[in-house]
Amino acid sequence: MKKKTYLHNPATLKIDLMLRGTRIDDPVVKAWACGSAGVDIMLPEKTLVNIPCREEFTRNSPYLIKKKGSGYLITDGASDVEVSLVEKPSFYNRRTTTGVPFSNIASVHGSYTVITPSPRCDFFNRSVECKYCAGNFDVTGREGVVYSVEEVLEAVEAVLKEKASGIIYFSIGFSDNDDGGLGFLKPYILAVKKSFNCLVAVEALPPKKNHWIDETYALGADSILYNLEIFDRELFEIICPGRATLIGQKRYFEALEHAAKVFPNGTVASHLIVGLEPPGSTCMGVDYLSGIGVVPILPIYRPSANRALRIEPLDTEIILPVYKHLYKSIKKNKINVNWVRDISMVTTPVELKSIVSGEKQKSIVDGFYNSRLGKKTAWGLATLRRKLRVIDRDDDSE
Amino acid sequence: MSIEIDTRPIWVILLLKALRPAFYLAVVLIFWGLIAMPTPEGLSIEGQRAIAIFAVCLILWVSNIVPLAITSIFAIVLVPVLGVLPKKETYALFGNEAVFFILGAFILAGAVMHSGISNRLALNIMKRFGGSPRTLLISVFLLSAFLSFFMSEHAVAAMLFPIVLEIAKGLGLKPGKSNYGKLLFFALAWGCVIGGVATFLGGARVPLAVGMLKETTGDTIGFLDYSVAVFPLVVILLAAGYLILTRFFPIDIEGVGSARAVLERRIKGLGKLSVIEYATGTVLVFTIIGWITLGEGFGLATVALTSVVVLFVFKLVKWKDIEEYVNWGIILMYGGAIVLGAALDKSGAAAWLVKSSVGNWAGSPWMAFALFSFLSILLTAAMSNAAVIAVLLPVSLGLASKLSMDPAVLTYAIAVPAGLDFMFPMGTPAIAIAASSNYINVKESAKGGFIMFITAWVVFNLVAAWWWPLIGMGYSR
Numbered sequence A: 001m002k003k004k005t006y007l008h009n010p011a012t013l014k015i016d017l018m019l020r021g022t023r024i025d026d027p028v029v030k031a032w033a034c035g036s037a038g039v040d041i042m043l044p045e046k047t048l049v050n051i052p053c054r055e056e057f058t059r060n061s062p063y064l065i066k067k068k069g070s071g072y073l074i075t076d077g078a079s080d081v082e083v084s085l086v087e088k089p090s091f092y093n094r095r096t097t098t099g100v101p102f103s104n105i106a107s108v109h110g111s112y113t114v115i116t117p118s119p120r121c122d123f124f125n126r127s128v129e130c131k132y133c134a135g136n137f138d139v140t141g142r143e144g145v146v147y148s149v150e151e152v153l154e155a156v157e158a159v160l161k162e163k164a165s166g167i168i169y170f171s172i173g174f175s176d177n178d179d180g181g182l183g184f185l186k187p188y189i190l191a192v193k194k195s196f197n198c199l200v201a202v203e204a205l206p207p208k209k210n211h212w213i214d215e216t217y218a219l220g221a222d223s224i225l226y227n228l229e230i231f232d233r234e235l236f237e238i239i240c241p242g243r244a245t246l247i248g249q250k251r252y253f254e255a256l257e258h259a260a261k262v263f264p265n266g267t268v269a270s271h272l273i274v275g276l277e278p279p280g281s282t283c284m285g286v287d288y289l290s291g292i293g294v295v296p297i298l299p300i301y302r303p304s305a306n307r308a309l310r311i312e313p314l315d316t317e318i319i320l321p322v323y324k325h326l327y328k329s330i331k332k333n334k335i336n337v338n339w340v341r342d343i344s345m346v347t348t349p350v351e352l353k354s355i356v357s358g359e360k361q362k363s364i365v366d367g368f369y370n371s372r373l374g375k376k377t378a379w380g381l382a383t384l385r386r387k388l389r390v391i392d393r394d395d396d397s398e
Numbered sequence B: 001m002s003i004e005i006d007t008r009p010i011w012v013i014l015l016l017k018a019l020r021p022a023f024y025l026a027v028v029l030i031f032w033g034l035i036a037m038p039t040p041e042g043l044s045i046e047g048q049r050a051i052a053i054f055a056v057c058l059i060l061w062v063s064n065i066v067p068l069a070i071t072s073i074f075a076i077v078l079v080p081v082l083g084v085l086p087k088k089e090t091y092a093l094f095g096n097e098a099v100f101f102i103l104g105a106f107i108l109a110g111a112v113m114h115s116g117i118s119n120r121l122a123l124n125i126m127k128r129f130g131g132s133p134r135t136l137l138i139s140v141f142l143l144s145a146f147l148s149f150f151m152s153e154h155a156v157a158a159m160l161f162p163i164v165l166e167i168a169k170g171l172g173l174k175p176g177k178s179n180y181g182k183l184l185f186f187a188l189a190w191g192c193v194i195g196g197v198a199t200f201l202g203g204a205r206v207p208l209a210v211g212m213l214k215e216t217t218g219d220t221i222g223f224l225d226y227s228v229a230v231f232p233l234v235v236i237l238l239a240a241g242y243l244i245l246t247r248f249f250p251i252d253i254e255g256v257g258s259a260r261a262v263l264e265r266r267i268k269g270l271g272k273l274s275v276i277e278y279a280t281g282t283v284l285v286f287t288i289i290g291w292i293t294l295g296e297g298f299g300l301a302t303v304a305l306t307s308v309v310v311l312f313v314f315k316l317v318k319w320k321d322i323e324e325y326v327n328w329g330i331i332l333m334y335g336g337a338i339v340l341g342a343a344l345d346k347s348g349a350a351a352w353l354v355k356s357s358v359g360n361w362a363g364s365p366w367m368a369f370a371l372f373s374f375l376s377i378l379l380t381a382a383m384s385n386a387a388v389i390a391v392l393l394p395v396s397l398g399l400a401s402k403l404s405m406d407p408a409v410l411t412y413a414i415a416v417p418a419g420l421d422f423m424f425p426m427g428t429p430a431i432a433i434a435a436s437s438n439y440i441n442v443k444e445s446a447k448g449g450f451i452m453f454i455t456a457w458v459v460f461n462l463v464a465a466w467w468w469p470l471i472g473m474g475y476s477r
């Protein structure tokens, strides 16, 4: 039987690459491009992908990145396609005035840059951390570093000056507060909004009361993510014990539903990790989330050496229908797909258009969204919307 | 910050936002129309302008589109600019005794609250008399009323709210469900409202009304005279309020043991009576005696401000401690209302308005009394009570001379009902505070409040007809 090739559809290729990783034959390129977080590559049709390239993960991958002249191509052994390596932002090599490497604070993932003001997560202190997290992220439960507002502002300035991305994405782990960590993030969000005309996203854990969600929006967050990660209740309890016992799936649903009423259409999102639960269960999660107005984002689980959580077998043929289902579900529920786009770590709904309909991914509208004018417009509209929607009761007349 | 997100469709919000400028434009057009129209017969040009200012302020006060105080400042600006009164006279009106009395009362109340004596008194009374559900309820009701005799009813509601909430939680009462929970918070709110009309101190509206009366006619109302006149009203309303509440919401608990534990814990937390509490309480007692005995001669404001000086001389309170209790917005609002009242009166506008409008309906003194008291109690359900006085009093005083009525009686007719809002949270902060507990909702408040509204108006008119002649007051001079 002829071996199936994904090389000619960038969207399917992205999925297959994320699932299987790639080998890199040139040791110089490998050392230069392949960090622990994978290598960022631009596929045809400006499809950005972050591909795992650590040896233990990619040993059996059919893909190989080769140098061709001054450029690169990716081959699966049978055919190949031209790609380009995305250079690491130059600010990664610089430091804040206090001496912290910018790369410790900010990491670029395409259209957004993740800022982690403190890599702490209290789940670790209680030994209820998410099972997939411990090996994959640089997170600790200790009273670890907290970067100051000034340090974060310097990092954001570097990101924006270099036009590395236009969305600043604050990420925070679990803290045992009613506010889901908003109190901690507040000075950072306020400072960024005060100093720069950029969009801000917040990834946090659901707060206990909905008014914190309102406040997150009022403070200046343009997008919010409460990542459910796993829809199947039993697997959720096993794999994410902290989230299950200290927050609970029900609270995730409530918080997401409320957030979807407060934030603009398409800006409330939640991850469902593909590969940690059966595809059918992920599809049910997709339907549930898009039904309440939330964008499901489907990252692919990347196993680490000592954690074999993955549901097997897992290959592109099995998970492609899940992504197609995602696209259809989003369209059916009329969710705006323009916010979650051009992200290296996940396949976005805009990219899925070509898998489902065969159309080219990028249209004139997409070009506008990526242009300077488009970004300015998005920022202006988001600011205006907030001005109209937020009512400050303290400001009322007698 | 207290944030709310408007989740209505964006076009609805935009439309409503667009209404605001349209509203301002309409106000400007009305103002301009009133100024530009030919001056009616019998009205001076200054009178016409005063009416135009009055109309604009009326619209702004009722709509509350800008803070009440800002509307008042606007009146102060317009009166001299349009030549209704000379600017010197306009600003001098702000130095009215009533304004300073209100300022003094705010500072005194702030000192009393800050010292902790009022809190201690409240807790001890509740503990002492609250042995059963019924007596605890009566204690909350009467205590709210009693404290509102001496302090602004809003301050009393704010002070007692956390205690009552803790009691309700201590008793395990379910918000929105428990009858006893509703009773406690209604008792708090209604107690404050009823007690608030008993003296000059329950709210700043009575001093404001008296200030306007003095500015317009030279007459005044004494501290004690006022309380004697309204005393039966307060007693009857307290009894009626209790009956109505317990009929609407029969007591549904057996014992209050856990509430007593809450009270005991709180009292323990206060420690022993401090010198500052003791001294502040003494100053307050002497101030009240001063108001009763020296008020006529020296003026209520003088007595209040003397006590304020004493508080500071003896270092019983610091300026920064009482600053949060002084509501400058209310003071500005009242100053402006007095200016506007004087402008309407001195320009002849008030008399003209009466002659050409209300005067036709209010043919006799008792009818005028009934009409104005009804308008006042009705408007106060929707408007701030200060605004009700600012709007109704100048017109009613104009009517007094036409009907040969005692203007002081008409001042009562407006000032007292203006404080009697039992229905809606927007009219009275005491109800708003109680409603914020989630134990009672607006619908219940409106239902019970409506019966109280009717009762209060009828009782007030009966008191005026039967009690006042006994103490030497009458509709006519």
Ligand code: SF4
Binding pocket: A121, A122, A123, A124, A128, A129, A130, A133, A134, A137, A139, A173, A174
């Ligand atoms: S919430 Fe879970 S995934 Fe996130 S940092 Fe904590 S343990 Fe890791």
